Amino acid sequence: MGRRSVHSPEELRQLILDASQTIVERNGITGLSAREIARMIGYSPGTLYNIFENLDDVLLTLQVQLMARTLEHMKRVPLGPHSDQNIEALAHSYVDFALVNRRMWSLFLAHSLPPGTTVPALLHDYTNSIIDIVRGALEPIAPNSPREALDATARTLWAGLNGITAIAATEKGVYLTPATAQSFAKELTTIFLKGLRFEVAHQ
Known part of the structure; x- marks a missing residue:
């Protein structure tokens, strides 16, 4: 230019x-x-x-911007009265956003922080805000769970979804590819929610 x-x-x-x-x-x-x-x-x-400061600073800033866009994308997911459908919709939207932006998403895998570098606070804030959305969708399923326990449950589910997006975005998977990522995400959320309901029922 x-x-x-x-x-x-x-x-x-x-x-x-x-x-x-x-x-x-x-x-x-x-x-x-x-x-x-x-x-x-x-x-x-x-x-x-x-x-x-350096190229790492540029890359971290790009990751912060990407996570901000991810959060805004998640906020726009329409949620209804059915918790399972809400979780599936959030998971589908998250995976869809990652695959549409797969080159940028791969930054999370390809970019390693130099020793002594800290993750920007905003990156934590945006990630925590996404977890808040997920936890809110899980609350009706486990209404008596302490906030800390439900927070851990939401983070565990999202860690699994991140694994799916990470493999699919790099296009290095044999069975897990951009074309199959959504089916893997749906299977993960289905099994996860069944396990959560079983745990709640036997508390």
């Missing part, structure tokens, strides 16, 4: 993030470099380091 004479720091930050996302979606994480980002936005490679 043509370089304007002046970009504000916030404008430049978004230019870098947009270019980085485009590169990752086209070529994966291995295609990302300061030089390639700079080429796309019309600045020198050193400009990136005036805005971000």
